[in-house]
Amino acid sequence: MPSLDGLDGRIAIIGGGIAGLMAALSLAPQPVVLISRADLGEESSSNxxxxxxxxxxxxxxxxxLHLADTLEAGAGLCDAAIAAGILRESGDAISDLEGHGVRFDRQADGSYAxxxxxxxxxxxxxxxxxxxxxxxxxxAxxxxxxxxxxxxxLTGVEARRLLVRDGAVTGVLLQRSDRVEVLPTSRVIMATGGLGGLFDATTNPSGNFGQGVMMAARAGAMLADMEFxxxxxTALDVPRTPLALVSEAVRGEGAILLDAKGRRFMADIPGAELAPRDVVARAIHAEIARxxxxxLDARPALGDGFAKRFPGIDQLCREAGIDPARMPIPVRPAAHYHMGGIATDERGRSSLDGLWAVGECAATGLHGANRLASNSxxxxxxMARRAAQDVVGQATPSLRxxxxxPHLLxxxxxAPxxxxxSKTLGVIREEAGLREAIRTLLPIAEGNGPAADPAIVALSVAVFAELRxxxxxxxxxxxFPEPMPGQTCRRMRLDDIRAAAQALGAHPLLRSA
Incomplete structure (x- = not known):
């Protein structure tokens, strides 16, 4: 493990994707330590x-206009004030990215494409x-x-636990396969990404099971909207783990969805192929279930121009023996993005003193029940910029x-x-499946085996889903096929989630405990 000498008390950022990198850069020249299981940017969904x-x-x-679209997609559960504030900062965010070397595609006249x-x-x-x-x-x-x-x-190192004393962060437990060590710190920014690795079919790195959410939950932080x-x-439906993504932008350029008989089955649905993601995913799921x-047929819209507009997707298709300029692309839904996570305020602060959360592991209220594409x-x-500003704006707490x-975990x-x-928490859910998930996951989450940490995250999704x-x-x-009026977001701590699981009859041996 890399040496921790001289790092005591530094702001710790856990996660090397866009959110973690942006937080670290926004904190400069404040000394920080950036902790990543892989090299920077690797094993991150943002990559x-x-x-x-x-x-x-x-x-x-x-x-x-952007806010109106966001609120519509969020199905009544967005925090409108939070969403408006984030969306208003888009110009500053783009300028910051360009200042760090990002070069967005432009038209011939120099305007953004x-x-x-x-x-x-x-x-x-x-x-x-x-x-x-x-x-x-x-x-970049x-x-x-x-x-x-x-x-x-610090790369090649895995953060496994937040250490807490008197309701405040005191350190981060770091681990490699054969060694455990503690980084003392009173300030942590969590930026660990999503939980798609809990599912068989996902477009996320398969090792991403919601580690940041798990660590925050174990430390006592509030979680929000875990069911969403x-x-x-449209993941590329070929034998591959994880599944390759076929971007929504392909449909934005005019590609259409067809069934095996060549019928455009989305034609009569409002928005057609550009309906909200949940609508399109369910329509495709229904076809595949039969x-x-x-x-996805891009031939009429793009034809030979497919490779120029989407070179990465073109390469992924060709590796699977598909020429998207001349062949329709087989697609299927796959777990892609988690709207829930660690509950935060507009500055990225969690309910735990000394913990901020940014990126997919956080639930800010922007996405509501369904993320608008590319808002993530x-x-x-x-939120990385905001959290950085909030951290430096506070007095530095003394180390405890x-x-x-803790021992080696x-x-x-x-995988287990x-x-x-995948069976019970997928595109379509119902009570029997959710209860089955809770019965299966609760004893694993309460154990100490290799699946205990991911089971905490999966159990949280199942409990939130059964309660909604x-x-x-x-x-x-x-x-419960219809939305119910007056529904709001739900926030729970891990103790509440476990109690709810037991109350739902998940673990008969614990009912009288």
């Missing part, structure tokens, strides 16, 4: 983002290299971080003594959970 970053910078656009994605009323998605936006932004920020003298990088998992409608494969990278940048260093392994999570007895946004229950 794989294809579509781009939504920003209302076009001549026919405005922050108010905007793409359009589902549920956006305007062309407002900025991209880099066609469909290489996430990788290009991540690489990683290069800037390597040049920044105030950023100490967004399934991207043993009818689904295809914008949120990551804006750490009396106990087993390597976390979500994937069958039950309605259908809203990305959460569809066949037994």
């Amino acid at each position: 794989w983002a294809q579509g781009g970053i939504a920003a209302s910078l076009g001549p026919d656009d405005s922050a108010d 905007f793409g359009r994605e589902a549920a956006h009323s305007r062309w407002r998605v900025l991209h880099v290299g066609g469909d290489g936006s996430g990788a290009a932004i991540t690489q 920020l990683a290069a800037a971080a390597r040049r920044c003298p105030s950023i100490e990088r 998992v967004q399934f991207h409608p 043993n009818r494969p689904v295809f 990278l914008l949120e990551a940048v804006v 003594a750490i009396s106990h260093v 087993p390597q976390a392994d979500p 959970l994937r069958p039950v999570v 007895r309605e259908s809203r946004g990305a959460h569809l229950r066949t037994d």
